[in-house]
Amino acid sequence: MSNVKPQTLGTVMNNIYFKSRKTPNELVLRAGQKQYNEINVIVSNADKNKKLPHSNPFLVQAFIKQVVNRHDNIENMKFTRQGKILFTTKDPLCAVQLLSLTKFMETDISTDVIWENICSRFFIFDIPVNTPMEELAKEIQEKNDMDVIEMRRFLKQNSVKDISPVLITVLGTTIPDEIKIWFINQKIQHFIDRPRQCTKCYSLAHASRICDRTNVCFLCCEEHVGPCQGPEKCIICKGPHNAKSTS
Numbered sequence: 001m002s003n004v005k006p007q008t009l010g011t012v013m014n015n016i017y018f019k020s021r022k023t024p025n026e027l028v029l030r031a032g033q034k035q036y037n038e039i040n041v042i043v044s045n046a047d048k049n050k051k052l053p054h055s056n057p058f059l060v061q062a063f064i065k066q067v068v069n070r071h072d073n074i075e076n077m078k079f080t081r082q083g084k085i086l087f088t089t090k091d092p093l094c095a096v097q098l099l100s101l102t103k104f105m106e107t108d109i110s111t112d113v114i115w116e117n118i119c120s121r122f123f124i125f126d127i128p129v130n131t132p133m134e135e136l137a138k139e140i141q142e143k144n145d146m147d148v149i150e151m152r153r154f155l156k157q158n159s160v161k162d163i164s165p166v167l168i169t170v171l172g173t174t175i176p177d178e179i180k181i182w183f184i185n186q187k188i189q190h191f192i193d194r195p196r197q198c199t200k201c202y203s204l205a206h207a208s209r210i211c212d213r214t215n216v217c218f219l220c221c222e223e224h225v226g227p228c229q230g231p232e233k234c235i236i237c238k239g240p241h242n243a244k245s246t247s
Helices: 024-031 057-067 092-099 133-144
Strands: 010-013 017-020 039-045 074-079 085-089 107-113 119-128 148-153 163-171 178-181 184-187
Touching: 017 133, 024 092, 024 107, 024 163, 039 092, 057 074, 085 092, 092 107, 133 148, 133 163, 133 178
Parallel strands: none
Antiparallel strands: 010 017, 017 148, 039 085, 039 107, 074 085, 119 163, 148 163, 178 184
């Protein structure tokens, strides 16, 4: 009998949370087989307390051409106010080459992907709580040609329920209306997250970490110092309420 342990699909915590064991590079390459609009790679200083030096764009371009042989597929590059660099590409191989960088010019760096742009999330319901999360991930992947990135079971502490919903994140920006698990065509519900609002300009179009706009007051949406004296105005809809209002 073989003593080799079967390779696990991912990390499981208390049968509540599952995360794929695939590396970001592997997942980005797999994303190339799915539908998506673009891949955004964030480059940050390895020292989280420091920003990347704002180098001459010509020198940055020369450096990128040396270390990324698919640089022609970079569609955009911009410095963010948080001292990071955001690269946009549609080429998974180009994205992987950017993700593999450990230095930018002379600076040690860390890299990451904005996963929301290449993933989808959905709920499936009435999943027995004693079902191992890894078994569920394997079933979804094998029966539906999906790459499961992570799953989270929604179950209150000390709950006595024997079934629960599970939130699933998969590669690709399109998902079907149902998936097949255990011979069952299981209806799914698309997960619509609460919009993320930038805390600098209060737009809903991007996260604060990549915002390159000027800070504004959320009450009047103007630039000023000190207490707000102006009438409330929403920067999103131009209505007579502040930018954080839910009305």
